[in-house]
Amino acid sequence: MGKRLSQIATRTGDDGTTGLGNNTRVSKASGRPHAMGDVDELNSHIGLLLTETLPQDVRTLLTDIQQQLFNLGGEISIPGFELLKDDALAHVDEALKHYNAKLPRLEEFILPGGTRAGAQAHVCRTVARRAERSVVALGEQEDLRPAPRRYLNRLSDLMFVLARVLNRGEGQEPGEVYWASEKLGRGAAGD
Numbered sequence: 001m002g003k004r005l006s007q008i009a010t011r012t013g014d015d016g017t018t019g020l021g022n023n024t025r026v027s028k029a030s031g032r033p034h035a036m037g038d039v040d041e042l043n044s045h046i047g048l049l050l051t052e053t054l055p056q057d058v059r060t061l062l063t064d065i066q067q068q069l070f071n072l073g074g075e076i077s078i079p080g081f082e083l084l085k086d087d088a089l090a091h092v093d094e095a096l097k098h099y100n101a102k103l104p105r106l107e108e109f110i111l112p113g114g115t116r117a118g119a120q121a122h123v124c125r126t127v128a129r130r131a132e133r134s135v136v137a138l139g140e141q142e143d144l145r146p147a148p149r150r151y152l153n154r155l156s157d158l159m160f161v162l163a164r165v166l167n168r169g170e171g172q173e174p175g176e177v178y179w180a181s182e183k184l185g186r187g188a189a190g191d
Contacts, residue, residue, distance in 0.1 A: 036076050042127045053117070086147070089154060
């Protein structure tokens, strides 16, 4: 692939529009730029998570996810184009199964927090959910394959599981932080 960006400050967006991958221009307030921006923000947050000390298998997984998010963003930026392949979703599903099998069952809600890496994984989870909502909204207005929506849905689940894995790692403090529900604490689940 040749050099793709020869100039960063083009000033073409000064009028409130942005270029899509098919050379059309749309308002920056429209659905595609919103979805593209949310996916880009998710990728950036995963990049921040990658600055933490992580197990090598988690690092490799997150790096692959960043590549897939570029494919997903590219697909959103080119109406009618397919870049995100089915094996990307299968890979996330396999990782979900693998990491979730190592965790004890949840008996209470978990607060977003714990270790810095775990907390950042929770941020990634919430940004993935926002990106998913943007993609769903876009799909309600324009033709869009279901693959991007499905990928983001599963990725959010995976980021929750990875937050648990990172917070429960050997010697990690403070570890998982559970919600202290007043209602559940009183044992009055039916009140």
